[in-house]
Amino acid sequence: MQIIFILEQVLNGLLIGAFYLLIALGLSLIFSLGGIVNLAHGAFFALGAYLTVALAPEIGFGGAFVVAPVLVGILGLVIERFLLRRFYRADPILGLLLTFGLAMVAEQTMRMVFGAAPVPFSIPQELRGQVLIGDFIYSRYRLLILGVAVVAVFGLWLLLTRTAFGRVVRAGVQDPDMVAALGISLKPYMSAVVAIAVGLAALAGVMTAPITGVHPAMGAEILTFAFVVVVIGGLGSFWGVVAAAFIVGVVRGLAAYFYPPATEASVYLLMVLVLLLRPRGLFGERIQKFE
């Protein structure tokens, strides 16, 4: 009987992992191409959730699902054009300070506009309910999250591997100087990558608004997890991040089952372990410009 319970936690962990992926992939992309550790990534996630709460009464949850990530993506374009772009070749610490500052400004702005207390939001009536598979109960809404995450991740993978756009981005990650020598400017690609990455974070925010408290600090909470996933997965590796997200989800679920106080700590322990054995992360590639 116990083995079924453990299996339940493993499956649940995989689902949670898919959700982490939406945030971690964007974080990894921005770092791989621009060399910027985007500490403001969580703020875009929170903004997605708040926009959902604000827009849903007007255009419905479905409308917010489309509009909120687009709006946040556009905001990402603006921030990339006027702020991030100045720091690609600068000392990494400057980019870190910039995005850290952005995150603080964003969190405080949300606190001033929406208040510190969580703003109420529920799962839309038509998406409520549970699914029973044998003895395994699951929330219908979470299965929907899984579907959205899988489609988004697969779409991103297609974009990066099967299109001309993706080839330039991947080349830019490996050797930006060679790309420049070939007469291709990476600037518009970087803008697009930032817009897509923060749009994905906002999409995760939209999906999470109905099931967790929507409050200003929600971005900071999720960001640490996304970082751990990127570090475990290894920089520059798409599938590394995917694998890491699922591993993190499962480890967390098993910790909750066997030793609940370590539910969150288990993930950091895993990171320490991976870094000791494989300092580059599970599937980290050797990236010339970071050596």
Place this chain on the structure above:
Amino acid sequence: MSVTRRGFVAASAIGLAAPSISYAQSDVIRIGHLTPRTGFLGPLGEYAVQAATLAGEEINAAGGINGKRLELLMEDSVNPQTGSAKAERFVQRDRVAAIVGEINSATALAIAQVVNRERVLFLNTGANSDALRGSDCQRFMFHVEGQNSMYVKTVGRALVEGGLIRGKRSYALTADYAFGHDLLRVARRFLTDNGGTVGGEDLIPTDLTDFSPFLLKIRQARPDLVVANLAGAQITNFLKQYSEFGLRFPVAGFGFDTALAWGAGQGNFLGTWPVMWHHQIQSPSAQGFVRAFTAKFNRPPENQAWGDYLAVKLMAQAMTATRGTDGPKIVEYFEGEGRVDILKTREGYFRKSDHQLMQEAYAITALPANEVRNRWDIFRASAPMPGPNEPLDAIAATAEENSCTFR
């Protein structure tokens, strides 16, 4: 006339220094307000700050304290280390006459150690742990906030009457820090004393947002009652996800804040919970506070707002009665156990033996979705506990359960 850069710098330095000259020690009384304004307790801290501000404005509008203007200095206490450092700065640099506030039990203890050394009063408005009124009690710390035992006994009475304790098996989720550990101990004692058993106990990290692994565990355990000893943002997340997973086991909490249920959203609030105060109490002073707060901040106050509002008012009252700001004299005043209006039906008093405010409490039960008329009135409250014929300390911890020796 030309303005040199040096002259400009000197002028602005004088300008910056001016406020501290005009607010000299003699014509203002300063009270320091410390509470977590960020992090998982931040949502409550915001209510605390708004309510303390309102109380300060009302006091000054009525002529201040002993003819002096009341000035509230407000800071984010963040965590025990920062809270303790800020309390020290309040006392040593800003010369505050008292400190009011806090929600986190660990930070409250750190502040208490500072005020006891400095002989300045600390009125705790949000930290629940019994240890603060027992093994860790301090002569200069008083508690407007109810202790864990009061919360447990209040909601416990409702649960016993509802037949959810005797012979029943409960599953407890507990916030993994000072408050939760203390509450778990008190809750376990209550459950076993009343013929219940504890079937499962999980300690939940304070930064956990996804409860799904625990909801699956609860479903496997099939308890008769789910007990939530959670805190802050945890409560909102728990409520939302418990209703998402559609579990049917009755839910009761031994610790609670109304703001977190308001933040969960329509159809997500469920179960029975204890509160020290709620906005539907029909005493004149309570409704006066509800009106003033709602007019100023566009939302009704909840239990945390009540605590900080009351604490600032009680400090002003004590300073007026003792004609000064002398710490030991105010301690003596409160220890006199004089009855005061605490915005409830019955007046309350600070119990001399552990400095806990003796007061009524309430069990609230979530209204069924079809009876909810607006965002705020989402529950039905019990009659005040203890009842009108019982002594006020009937729900507080007894000396045997929690004994205090002041240092």
